[in-house]
Amino acid sequence: MTAPHTVTPLHLGGRTALVTGAASGIGRACALRLAAAGAKVRAVDRDATGLEALAGAAPATAGSVEPHVLDLTDLDAAEDLAAGTDILVNNAGLQLVRPIEEFPPEVFHTVLTVMLEAPFRLIRGALPHMYAQGWGRVVNVSSVHGLRASAYKSAYVAAKHGLEGLSKTAALEGAPHGVTSNCVNPGYVRTPLVEAQIADQAEAHGIPPERVVTDVLLKDSALKRLVEPEEVAEAVAYLCSPPASFITGTSLVLDGGWTAH
Numbered sequence: 001m002t003a004p005h006t007v008t009p010l011h012l013g014g015r016t017a018l019v020t021g022a023a024s025g026i027g028r029a030c031a032l033r034l035a036a037a038g039a040k041v042r043a044v045d046r047d048a049t050g051l052e053a054l055a056g057a058a059p060a061t062a063g064s065v066e067p068h069v070l071d072l073t074d075l076d077a078a079e080d081l082a083a084g085t086d087i088l089v090n091n092a093g094l095q096l097v098r099p100i101e102e103f104p105p106e107v108f109h110t111v112l113t114v115m116l117e118a119p120f121r122l123i124r125g126a127l128p129h130m131y132a133q134g135w136g137r138v139v140n141v142s143s144v145h146g147l148r149a150s151a152y153k154s155a156y157v158a159a160k161h162g163l164e165g166l167s168k169t170a171a172l173e174g175a176p177h178g179v180t181s182n183c184v185n186p187g188y189v190r191t192p193l194v195e196a197q198i199a200d201q202a203e204a205h206g207i208p209p210e211r212v213v214t215d216v217l218l219k220d221s222a223l224k225r226l227v228e229p230e231e232v233a234e235a236v237a238y239l240c241s242p243p244a245s246f247i248t249g250t251s252l253v254l255d256g257g258w259t260a261h
């Protein structure tokens with residue numbers, strides 16, 4: 001007789017996780033999800049107020065949330081902070097929507113620093129401990145824009161495509177040491193980052209803001225709704241779970257069918 005199928009809940013007790021961009025949106029949801037599974041979460045963001053609010057919302061009975069106010073352009077500090085983590089969620093990001101010929105070079109540089117170079121330095125800081133114990137999980141919050149381009153998002157698309165390559169390289173190097181590395185690729189998520197770009201997009205495309213969600217953001221999505229941050233956090237949690245231990249070097253796409261075209 002076959003044994004009845006059992007579902008193992010995610011237990012991260014005794015694990016330390018670091019989540020960047022944890023003061024808002026997807027990062028906040030990830031920090032809360034991993035803490036709910038028992039992890040001790042280092043919540044990293046430059047937004048002290050948002051981190052304080054996150055710490056207040058953390059579950060009292062499971063893991064814990066430890067706020068770390070840090071601007072990730074301080075790459076040395078980022079690398080130091082990642083030492084000793086078992087789970088690393090590279091999530092912090094920013095967006096500017098502007099044609100290339102008008103795109104400020106200094107913003108391009110900052111986007112690449114926060115969204116590509118900081119993840120490299122955080123992975124670099126985290127790997128020695130992960131390798132020493134033979135277990136580690138790197139989850140990079142990429143985007144559909146890690147796989148597809150959109151006009152006016154040169155820095156963001158370049159950073160996310162770079163993050164996909166970094167993630168795959170970490171997967172190849174980490175495999176003999178029990179470390180997996182993957183991307184999670186959402187379509188448009190209901191977060192402040194998206195809300196902030198609606199006005200920008202309206203101007204860039206010359207349409208009223210109320211048409212941006214349907215005509216621009218969800219134009220290529222088969223499912224006509226925004227994804228919730230908690231849905232993305234659930235995908236991140238799954239990649240940290242035992243049944244996902246054979247998944248590495250790939251991208252888990254939550255795009256409502258966008259890339260099915």
Ligand SMILES: NC(=O)c1ccc[n+]([C@@H]2O[C@H](COP(=O)([O-])OP(=O)(O)OC[C@H]3O[C@@H](n4cnc5c(N)ncnc54)[C@H](O)[C@@H]3O)[C@@H](O)[C@H]2O)c1
Pocket residue numbers: 020021022023024025026027044045046047050070071072073091092093094114141142143144185186187188189190191192193194
């Ligand atoms: N919202 C979406 O539709 C969407 C879709 C696909 C991918 N993503 C990705 O998800 C991630 C999170 O996005 P979100 O929508 O939750 O955004 P958000 O704006 O709600 O949160 C981003 C967080 O990153 C932090 N951050 C930015 N620059 C920083 C820096 N220099 N140092 C420290 N912290 C910094 C911000 O303070 C903020 O708390 C990003 O990488 C984004 O590209 C978002």
